[in-house]
Amino acid sequence: MTDTKQRIFDAAERLIAAQGYSATSLRQIIAEAGVNLASVHYHFGSKEELLDELIHRKADLVNRKRLELLERAKAAAGPAPVPLVAILEAFLLPVAEVATADPQFVQVMGRVIGEGLMPQIVGKYFRAVGERFFPEIRRSVPELTDEEFGWRRHFLIGAMCHTLYGHSEAQGDFETRIGYLIRFLAAGFEAPAVKPAEVNA
Amino acid sequence: MTDTKQRIFDAAERLIAAQGYSATSLRQIIAEAGVNLASVHYHFGSKEELLDELIHRKADLVNRKRLELLERAKAAAGPAPVPLVAILEAFLLPVAEVATADPQFVQVMGRVIGEGLMPQIVGKYFRAVGERFFPEIRRSVPELTDEEFGWRRHFLIGAMCHTLYGHSEAQGDFETRIGYLIRFLAAGFEAPAVKPAEVNA
DNA sequence: GTCTATACTGAGATAGAC
């Protein structure tokens, strides 16, 4: 990657993490990076594609770790359903790990999710991983209807985003926070169904 | 309220509900309302203050109902702690009620929360109600440390926002959805503490 | 291939005439 592109990248990450995406103008970014305005469009095409690349790298890092942990948990479980807590750990611990190593990651993600720029970007970079994880969770709560399971999945995503990516005041240790979250979510998923699924004959 | 102001108000609500706040320009709003650009600034001061007024009314409606239900639940409980489910119902059912009667409410709120415009607005219109509710919830889970309780509160808010206000595809009946959410949250709050609080002598 | 200079359109905001 050329020096100019890298400097745009770094400046954009720093500024978006600190101020948010909409609040950060390309002119701010190029001032901080010490490059020309048009070079952003030369290297990235548009402001949105710059953001896309930013998310892309971060997301890939987390997603690889997630799938790795999931495979390990599946191997350990054998034919039995993977324990719910193990699935949740595989999904959430990688986020804590990356967040601890690179705090800007959480901030950028938080900004972008928060600003509602995600319908497409989330789809592009996170849907595939979700489709690997949720069927596993589904196996461990077979007594739920599909409808109720779908909503519990929403609750998980909501709690996770708000907690990890939320522009929260108190930060604290990510590992601890994730530990609390996993306990909370596991209990929520294992709660008796409001409308239990019909048991098949 | 003057006719012009009301028309701006209505057009803004419709457009923001449908497209989001950032994606809706004042010029779109005035075109739909059939008024002059400067009249927006005359009546509201700025685009952001227009949004603020929009949220203000919606929020007040929900918050009044919330506090009413909470008082009723407290009266029914007497000196005993209010049952957790009753507190959650008092907090969440009013949202479903308003959402059913006026679907644009949920959409506008969803947009605004999603777009991260809320640090101030949430504080202005929702913090006070939160400070009435969370001490009640706290009483029903005394075995948690303050730290862990604080995070569970975050999980609740995250799940709620993502579920109610989330730009979700599947909508479905709000009452049902809230029922699922309450079950999930109650179980999460009542899960054993990761780090139990020291028991006082 | 890479970067600079500059121009274009549309955003929110504002001053002042009426």
Add this chain to the structure above:
DNA sequence: GTCTATCTCAGTATAGAC
């Protein structure tokens, strides 16, 4: 109260230097 005209700054596009 309302409207016109105008300001600043945003993202974007492109012509042309190197």
